[in-house]
Amino acid sequence: MTTAAEAPEQESWFHRNQQRIAPWLFLAPGLLFFMVYVIIPVFQSFNLSLYEWDGLGAAEYVGFRNYEDLYWEWVDRDAFFISLKNNLIWLILYLAAIPAGLFIALFLNQTVWGIRLYKSLFFFPFVISQVVVGLVFTWFYDPTFGLLNEFLAFFGLGPLNVLGDERFVTYGIIVAGLWPQTAYCMILYLTGLNAVDPEQIEAGRLDGAKGWRMLWHIILPQLRPATFIAFVVTIIGALRSFDLISIMTQGGPFGSSRVLAYYMFEVALSEYGFRMGYGAAIAVILFLIMLCFIAYFLWSMYREERGH
Amino acid sequence: MFPKPIEKQPRAAQITYQAMLPVALLLWLGPLLAVALFSVKPAADFTNANYWGMPSSFEGAFNYGQVFFNSDMPRYLLNSFLITIPTVIGAVALSCMTGFALGIYKFRSNLWIFFLFVAGNFVPFQILMVPVRDLTLELGLYNTKTGLVLFHIAFQTGFCTLFMRNFIRALPFELIEAARVEGISEVRIFWYVVLPLMKPAIAALSVLIFTFIWNDYFWAVVLTQGAESQPVTAGITSFNAQFRAAYQLMSAGSIVAALPPVAMFFLMQKHFIAGLTLGAVK
Numbered sequence: 207m208t209t210a211a212e213a214p215e216q217e218s219w220f221h222r223n224q225q226r227i228a229p230w231l232f233l234a235p236g237l238l239f240f241m242v243y244v245i246i247p248v249f250q251s252f253n254l255s256l257y258e259w260d261g262l263g264a265a266e267y268v269g270f271r272n273y274e275d276l277y278w279e280w281v282d283r284d285a286f287f288i289s290l291k292n293n294l295i296w297l298i299l300y301l302a303a304i305p306a307g308l309f310i311a312l313f314l315n316q317t318v319w320g321i322r323l324y325k326s327l328f329f330f331p332f333v334i335s336q337v338v339v340g341l342v343f344t345w346f347y348d349p350t351f352g353l354l355n356e357f358l359a360f361f362g363l364g365p366l367n368v369l370g371d372e373r374f375v376t377y378g379i380i381v382a383g384l385w386p387q388t389a390y391c392m393i394l395y396l397t398g399l400n401a402v403d404p405e406q407i408e409a410g411r412l413d414g415a416k417g418w419r420m421l422w423h424i425i426l427p428q429l430r431p432a433t434f435i436a437f438v439v440t441i442i443g444a445l446r447s448f449d450l451i452s453i454m455t456q457g458g459p460f461g462s463s464r465v466l467a468y469y470m471f472e473v474a475l476s477e478y479g480f481r482m483g484y485g486a487a488i489a490v491i492l493f494l495i496m497l498c499f500i501a502y503f504l505w506s507m508y509r510e511e512r513g514h
Numbered sequence: 515m516f517p518k519p520i521e522k523q524p525r526a527a528q529i530t531y532q533a534m535l536p537v538a539l540l541l542w543l544g545p546l547l548a549v550a551l552f553s554v555k556p557a558a559d560f561t562n563a564n565y566w567g568m569p570s571s572f573e574g575a576f577n578y579g580q581v582f583f584n585s586d587m588p589r590y591l592l593n594s595f596l597i598t599i600p601t602v603i604g605a606v607a608l609s610c611m612t613g614f615a616l617g618i619y620k621f622r623s624n625l626w627i628f629f630l631f632v633a634g635n636f637v638p639f640q641i642l643m644v645p646v647r648d649l650t651l652e653l654g655l656y657n658t659k660t661g662l663v664l665f666h667i668a669f670q671t672g673f674c675t676l677f678m679r680n681f682i683r684a685l686p687f688e689l690i691e692a693a694r695v696e697g698i699s700e701v702r703i704f705w706y707v708v709l710p711l712m713k714p715a716i717a718a719l720s721v722l723i724f725t726f727i728w729n730d731y732f733w734a735v736v737l738t739q740g741a742e743s744q745p746v747t748a749g750i751t752s753f754n755a756q757f758r759a760a761y762q763l764m765s766a767g768s769i770v771a772a773l774p775p776v777a778m779f780f781l782m783q784k785h786f787i788a789g790l791t792l793g794a795v796k
Contacts, residue, residue, distance in 0.1 A: 224700050225694075229615040230615070233612055236611060236675065245634055247642045247649075248641055250645040251643075318521075326783060333778075334546075335772060338768045338769075351565035351566070353545065356566060393790060398791075399516065416518075449732065453751070493641040504633060511625065
């Protein structure tokens with residue numbers, strides 16, 4: 207260690223404190239980027255929601271007026287109310303992807319010839335961009351030639367204009383969203399099923415458990431990690447729904463398929479005007495809804511970490 | 515194995531199962547197969563309302579030729595690659611470092627910083643939209659691929675850090691301790707000890723991020739405008755406006771736009787699934 211003795215004082219200080227400084231050096235670039243583009247903008251949006259701003263001129267401080275306006279939209283059953291209501295429908299119905307994914311995973315969890323290819327092809331919808339999924343389903347629902355109406359006509363029903371009818375439009379888009387989301391949950395469960403302990407299954411069989419009872423008491427508890435992740439990604443996916451709505455209906459007909467994510471975009475950045483402050487207020491509401499789930503996820507992760 | 519292996523069940527059940535598989539698959543992929551069928555039909559079929567019958571002539575080559583040689587599609591595809599690939603490299607590089615820092619070192623704010631990354635990763639895009647768009651405008655990067663890439667790198671760093679940190683946590687810590695006893699500097703430990711072990715995680719993340727970024731639509735709409743910088747997800751809407759009612763071309767365009775991540779998935783399937791399902795088993 208002759209070099210260490212000859213080295214100037216500062217370098218040896220660095221050497222001695224290497225283990226304390228190193229993590230911060232490694233963190234610096236990533237953390238800086240993340241701060242500038244993600245964390246700080248969250249606070250900026252909070253601030254912006256107290257202003258009225260068209261994106262070009264000077265911003266005018268208006269206090270909580272944007273939120274007041276949103277409140278009146280809520281009272282009047284206006285756009286904000288519809289968006290929030292649709293968000294709730296999305297949240298609830300989107301969760302259907304979890305049991306549906308589990309069902310398909312159970313169906314495919316066999317070892318017959320070619321099953322690997324089947325699994326991949328069932329997973330296919332998740333890999334495709336939501337834009338393409340949206341186009342595919344727009345045609346699927348098309349009242350003149352869509353497969354859905356061909357199918358209904360076969361039973362003497364229809365024609366049904368799903369995307370043109372205020373009553374059905376949100377459900378129609380959710381079904382389109384469930385298609386890739388179910389595929390995602392399926393792959394999570396297929397991986398989970400692979401790791402299920404065969405001895406417990408055998409023990410269960412000896413105790414006479416089978417079918418539903420086996421699934422409920424022995425398999426599902428072991429699939430908990432997969433279920434947790436499926437839950438997380440499905441909730442996030444439901445609240446992030448934007449692409450499909452933008453492609454399939456642009457919020458229509460008459461704004462009946464808007465959700466907060468889309469409404470915010472419409473208010474802040476489309477031909478309907480550039481009301482940045484108002485948009486930010488909507489985004490804040492959406493963020494607060496998401497925050498409930500984020501807090502729950504982090505809390506679960508925290509318990510997990512403490513457990514180690 | 516659950517459910518009970520089909521081989522151990524009666525012959526009839528086995529045959530039923532084998533027959534149900536392709537039927538189920540056809541139903542599952544029905545809407546997509548419909549688009550594939552549309553994309554090889556001639557324009558005349560649509561004017562004659564022959565939507566679901568056999569194509570009156572096979573025009574696949576012509577339709578896809580139109581997409582590739584008579585539209586902005588190649589431009590959009592190129593843009594998508596020029597946005598996606600730098601993002602993958604950037605996000606993976608940054609998160610190798612952050613993941614290393616959070617996975618190896620014990621310091622007081624470690625868990626808080628980790629949670630900051632995780633929480634940021636779940637934030638709705640809309641709350642970032644206006645400030646990020648402003649920042650991009652101020653940097654003079656609005657409507658450029660660079661602007662989009664910088665944001666994507668930053669945002670994906672959240673998810674990538676979560677992934678990398680958990681991966682590094684699972685590595686044998688003795689290796690690092692042994693290296694420290696040898697007097698190897700922390701940077702060299704990162705480069706020569708940990709990084710080689712992270713290859714599977716790097717592969718899995720790369721495929722995953724490639725797909726996420728390729729399929730991004732929201733930020734493409736918010737941060738870019740014209741054919742010179744828009745990726746294919748945003749470009750396809752202009753493409754469809756250009757070929758309004760030409761279903762055979764819109765179908766072909768959609769399939770072309772969807773293909774790269776699909777190809778990526780089939781080529782790197784093992785890594786892709788390993789990435790997606792990290793944490794789905796203990």
